[in-house]
Amino acid sequence: MRAFRRMLAISWTRKAPNEEVLRRVNQRxxxxHTFKIRKVLCLGQVLRHERYGLLQLIKVGKVAGRRGVGRREKSWLRNIRECTGIASPADLFHLAKNRQIFTKLTANLR
Known part of the structure; x- marks a missing residue:
């Protein structure tokens, strides 16, 4: 952001939001975006290989018992479902296992 602000000659005293700077240089x-892609590709890797059986159980499974007081933390799987736009975990797992998740992801993340 500092380099973009220098290229656009925006003074450090001017309060220009980062979104405005990115829009002016046609960037995003x-x-x-890279972080979201790698997170989803990691899910596909874990779900495809049987040597990650325990990790699959941890990522997909639920823990028995009562939940604590207060708002629940966003789970890793829920975060992936929200960033890809795929509501059903079954659909997400099916796409990840068949290596179709990347095409679906790039369509939804743009």
Whole structure:
């Protein structure tokens, strides 16, 4: 962001939001997009191989017992479902196992 602000000659005293700077240079937040892609690809890797059986159980499974007081934390799987736009975990697992998740992901994340 600092380099973009220098290229656009935006003074450090001017309060220009990052979104405005990115819009003016026709860029977007690449790091967040890359992070989401790698997270979903990691899910596909875990679900495809049988050597990750325990990790599959941890990522997909539920823990028995009562839940604590307060708002629940967002789970890893729920975070992936929200960023891909796939509501059903079964659909997400099916796409990940068949290596179709990347095409679906790139269509939804753009």
């Amino acid at each position: 937040r690449e790091l967040l």
